[in-house]
Amino acid sequence: MLSESAQPKDRPTMRDVAALAGVGIKTVSRVVNGVSTVAPELVERVRSAADKLGYRPNLTAANLRRSGGRTNTIGLLLEDIGNPFSSAVFRAVEDYARDRSVLVLAASLDENPQRERELTRKLIDRRVDGLIIMPAAQDYRYVLSEQQAGMSFVFVDRLPTPLLADAIVSDNRGGARTAVEHLLRTRRRRVAYFGDDMAIPTAAERFAGFTDALAAAGLVPDDRMVRHGLRTAEQARRAANDLLAGDPPEAIFTSQNLVTVGVVEALHERDLQHDVAIVGFDDIPFAAVLQPGITVMAQDPAAVGRKAVSRLFDRMNGDQSPPAVHTVLTRLIVRGSGELRLPE
Amino acid sequence: MLSESAQPKDRPTMRDVAALAGVGIKTVSRVVNGVSTVAPELVERVRSAADKLGYRPNLTAANLRRSGGRTNTIGLLLEDIGNPFSSAVFRAVEDYARDRSVLVLAASLDENPQRERELTRKLIDRRVDGLIIMPAAQDYRYVLSEQQAGMSFVFVDRLPTPLLADAIVSDNRGGARTAVEHLLRTRRRRVAYFGDDMAIPTAAERFAGFTDALAAAGLVPDDRMVRHGLRTAEQARRAANDLLAGDPPEAIFTSQNLVTVGVVEALHERDLQHDVAIVGFDDIPFAAVLQPGITVMAQDPAAVGRKAVSRLFDRMNGDQSPPAVHTVLTRLIVRGSGELRLPE
DNA sequence: ATAACCGGGGACAACGTTGTCTCGCAGGTG
DNA sequence: CACCTGCGAGACAACGTTGTCCCCGGTTAT
Numbered sequence: 001m002l003s004e005s006a007q008p009k010d011r012p013t014m015r016d017v018a019a020l021a022g023v024g025i026k027t028v029s030r031v032v033n034g035v036s037t038v039a040p041e042l043v044e045r046v047r048s049a050a051d052k053l054g055y056r057p058n059l060t061a062a063n064l065r066r067s068g069g070r071t072n073t074i075g076l077l078l079e080d081i082g083n084p085f086s087s088a089v090f091r092a093v094e095d096y097a098r099d100r101s102v103l104v105l106a107a108s109l110d111e112n113p114q115r116e117r118e119l120t121r122k123l124i125d126r127r128v129d130g131l132i133i134m135p136a137a138q139d140y141r142y143v144l145s146e147q148q149a150g151m152s153f154v155f156v157d158r159l160p161t162p163l164l165a166d167a168i169v170s171d172n173r174g175g176a177r178t179a180v181e182h183l184l185r186t187r188r189r190r191v192a193y194f195g196d197d198m199a200i201p202t203a204a205e206r207f208a209g210f211t212d213a214l215a216a217a218g219l220v221p222d223d224r225m226v227r228h229g230l231r232t233a234e235q236a237r238r239a240a241n242d243l244l245a246g247d248p249p250e251a252i253f254t255s256q257n258l259v260t261v262g263v264v265e266a267l268h269e270r271d272l273q274h275d276v277a278i279v280g281f282d283d284i285p286f287a288a289v290l291q292p293g294i295t296v297m298a299q300d301p302a303a304v305g306r307k308a309v310s311r312l313f314d315r316m317n318g319d320q321s322p323p324a325v326h327t328v329l330t331r332l333i334v335r336g337s338g339e340l341r342l343p344e
Numbered sequence: 345m346l347s348e349s350a351q352p353k354d355r356p357t358m359r360d361v362a363a364l365a366g367v368g369i370k371t372v373s374r375v376v377n378g379v380s381t382v383a384p385e386l387v388e389r390v391r392s393a394a395d396k397l398g399y400r401p402n403l404t405a406a407n408l409r410r411s412g413g414r415t416n417t418i419g420l421l422l423e424d425i426g427n428p429f430s431s432a433v434f435r436a437v438e439d440y441a442r443d444r445s446v447l448v449l450a451a452s453l454d455e456n457p458q459r460e461r462e463l464t465r466k467l468i469d470r471r472v473d474g475l476i477i478m479p480a481a482q483d484y485r486y487v488l489s490e491q492q493a494g495m496s497f498v499f500v501d502r503l504p505t506p507l508l509a510d511a512i513v514s515d516n517r518g519g520a521r522t523a524v525e526h527l528l529r530t531r532r533r534r535v536a537y538f539g540d541d542m543a544i545p546t547a548a549e550r551f552a553g554f555t556d557a558l559a560a561a562g563l564v565p566d567d568r569m570v571r572h573g574l575r576t577a578e579q580a581r582r583a584a585n586d587l588l589a590g591d592p593p594e595a596i597f598t599s600q601n602l603v604t605v606g607v608v609e610a611l612h613e614r615d616l617q618h619d620v621a622i623v624g625f626d627d628i629p630f631a632a633v634l635q636p637g638i639t640v641m642a643q644d645p646a647a648v649g650r651k652a653v654s655r656l657f658d659r660m661n662g663d664q665s666p667p668a669v670h671t672v673l674t675r676l677i678v679r680g681s682g683e684l685r686l687p688e
Numbered sequence: 689a690t691a692a693c694c695g696g697g698g699a700c701a702a703c704g705t706t707g708t709c710t711c712g713c714a715g716g717t718g
Numbered sequence: 719c720a721c722c723t724g725c726g727a728g729a730c731a732a733c734g735t736t737g738t739c740c741c742c743g744g745t746t747a748t
Contacts (some may be wrong), residue, residue: 024728061704082435091426284631368698405734
């Protein structure tokens with residue numbers, strides 16, 4: 001009864017366009033989808049009717065009916081979109097997907113396994129065509145039934161256990177080992193380790209690489225110079241200050257970018273940056289401007305993202321080969337802090 | 345005829361669950377949606393049938409029918425997801441949306457107006473409930489007809505022309521002015537400007553703030569010390585080296601984070617970091633570790649994102665008030681480089 | 689005992705689109 | 719001239735779900 005003025009009136013549908021153009025609804029569908037068997041005159045009538053009404057097709061309805069039921073959407077679950085590694089992965093995924101007219105639904109997990117399960121479910125309920133996950137959880141058996149129902153999965157940055165789907169990971173252990181070997185080449189022997197929580201598989205791998213390198217040089221880690229569980233730059237800074245206050249190590253390996261930031265801050269606070277060598281895992285902005293520049297073992301998040309999304313599309317297109325792990329190599333960037341000469 | 349083994353068999357639907365549980369399809373719907381009028385025994389039967397089949401509801405089908413037709417999805421078009429400002433905005437948007445069971449479809453525009461139009465359309469075709477756009481284009485009249493069709497828009501970081509929707513922007517002009525006034529407080533007078541392309545509205549605003557501050561001190565910009573159009577750190581580094589090679593300015597204002605990085609690199613290369621003062625717009629990682637620390641006028645991308653998404657949800661919930669501009673204040677972070685004492 | 693009532697559960701249509709089928713008409717063929 | 723062919727266009731059902739309505743059985747009131 002009420003004739004409200006700016007009522008949020010419904011969008012026009014194909015039916016409305018068809019009525020205005022004086023054609024059947026299916027003809028509108030054909031025009032919208034560019035089917036070539038429609039008479040040019042009708043095409044024109046439909047086009048102008050659609051423009052006049054501001055018609056836009058409803059893709060969710062179309063996907064519901066369309067064979068295969070593809071939604072042209074993929075899901076991307078990252079540790080934290082705000083962190084540079086995650087957002088670089090996102091960017092690579094997005095570029096590949098956009099070229100194929102696929103959009104990306106993304107969310108952050110913050111190391112929360114429960115959130116991971118919820119979000120995975122929500123994305124599946126929206127019928128994404130595939131899912132790229134930077135895992136927080138431990139148990140991936142639920143993936144199996146989803147795969148049987150036709151969902152494709154690719155994991156990045158960490159390996160799911162058991163390996164039920166493709167995974168793209170950095171060469172954490174090998175990269176860490178190479179980084180520490182690089183440090184040892186300066187003849188420094190007393191090497192400290194600062195790292196993230198060992199429950200995080202990548203941190204554990206990097207610590208293993210650290211130990212590998214020491215072992216190869218006939219050394220063993222000194223527990224007094226090993227700190228795990230550092231989650232923020234501030235924690236790392238404090239831990240480093242703590243260690244540096246006593247008998248400082250000759251060199252430091254940091255297993256993650258935030259940790260590197262904190263430790264470098266501590267070195268500068270104590271004016272030890274020219275005395276204690278450091279190599280970090282993960283590149284850091286501004287690393288070249290510092291004195292000395294920070295030598296790092298850089299990951300290649302863009303390569304990880306590209307590889308992940310291309311594997312995902314292969315799977316979505318029917319690739320049935322057994323799940324495999326793909327390792328993306330890391331790269332040592334020499335800037336000074338890892339090559340400090342020993343005095344005397 | 346063929347009984348393929350691992351055929352990507354279709355997902356079970358409510359019909360399948362209903363058949364297995366021996367109930368009507370609507371009862372399954374009721375159970376799935378937690379309607380309380382179903383007999384406990386039937387709820388149990390339906391639940392176990394659903395689990396057995398690995399049933400997951402199809403949200404796209406549900407949204408199609410459900411009144412209002414909300415998809416519980418919003419679109420987010422950013423300049424570049426890989427850049428820290430964009431990804432911080434994203435993170436804030438995501439957190440707010442997740443609390444309301446809304447997911448985010450995001451994509452990068454890379455300053456490409458055509459891509460912006462295409463993506464806007466694609467997102468509308470998927471019937472997102474609202475759209476947050478960091479604009480690349482100039483002309484936003486198309487927004488009007490979409491708004492009448494019920495779509496909500498919020499712009500971030502830059503103002504659309506004409507102002508057809510809410511916009512959340514940093515206080516670019518005021519922040520830049522305050523930053524430059526801070527520099528002038530050291531009695532330095534010959535202040536250089538390094539900035540991004542003036543076609544980008546934020547860059548223009550910041551340059552205006554720069555001029556404001558000079559004018560208030562009775563100064564005018566010296567064209568020889570003004571460089572526009574710097575899009576990368578490398579370009580900025582070269583431009584700065586160029587200027588510093590001649591008669592160096594007493595102070596520098598940089599209008600954007602990448603530019604700050606490049607200019608700081610150049611200062612360090614020429615060992616002028618203690619002689620030429622600098623304040624940058626946008627915070628920078630590691631700014632505190634450098635000698636001297638880099639004083640910046642920091643933006644608050646998280647606040648921008650929060651404000652944007654909360655306005656968007658208000659609009660989606662029927663707020664009809666006229667479009668408004670919301671300004672998020674910037675904050676001066678003093679670290680040394682902007683407070684250098686003049687010699688003599 | 690019968691009518692009115694209530695509450696649980698199913699049949700049916702609808703959301704906006706596309707796949708399939710059929711129909712009508714024009715043109716070519718025997 | 720009848721028949722077949724082909725092609726453009728619409729009718730209809732279907733995708734998987736939810737909103738609406740109605741029916742059935744049991745309980746309560748008269």
